[in-house]
Amino acid sequence: MRHTIGGTWLLQLVIIFILLFAAFIILTLNYSRTVKVKNELIDMVEKYEGLNTGSITLVNNYLIYNGYTTQGVCVEDGENTAGTYGAYSLNSSTLEEARAGERYYYCVKKYNGANNTNYYQLTVFYKFNLPIIGETGSFSIKGSTSNFESSDDMNYQTEIGS
Numbered sequence: 001m002r003h004t005i006g007g008t009w010l011l012q013l014v015i016i017f018i019l020l021f022a023a024f025i026i027l028t029l030n031y032s033r034t035v036k037v038k039n040e041l042i043d044m045v046e047k048y049e050g051l052n053t054g055s056i057t058l059v060n061n062y063l064i065y066n067g068y069t070t071q072g073v074c075v076e077d078g079e080n081t082a083g084t085y086g087a088y089s090l091n092s093s094t095l096e097e098a099r100a101g102e103r104y105y106y107c108v109k110k111y112n113g114a115n116n117t118n119y120y121q122l123t124v125f126y127k128f129n130l131p132i133i134g135e136t137g138s139f140s141i142k143g144s145t146s147n148f149e150s151s152d153d154m155n156y157q158t159e160i161g162s
Helices: 002-047 053-065 156-160
Strands: 084-086 106-112 118-130 134-144
16 A cells, blocks of 8 residues: 555656646747747838838737737836737738737837937737646736837838827
8 A cells, every 4th residue: 555655646747847848848849939920020020120010910920820910008007008019910911009908919119319310119018827727827928129210200100000
């Protein structure tokens, strides 16, 4: 009887380590996929020299093609929403000004740099999903473009504002 109890305890310990290993692998794969998406979005914004209808359409099509469906909050309650825009729908070529507590597919914030240059901070989201337990958390990954003189300075508010 003593050997049976010890064998059961050891089997449970092995199962726990297998589940922890699987959770680590899932987390790593989701994170690396989201970082790849973030880097592609940054490249697209830099290629089109800012946010305009062409770059937003390209970004949305890329996300649809890659099956990106994760949403997250751009602005927490009490934060300043000025200059932060979010993609409420991937089927539209416009971004709306982010509202606190609303969930968006990705977020963009424009910063003014030195010498009439700008840069953008993009935020994408990923979920930590375990097969048996379900969704255990949602996290954000932020990345910034390099400084450049953006071509959308003249009509920034009209093209991406709602």
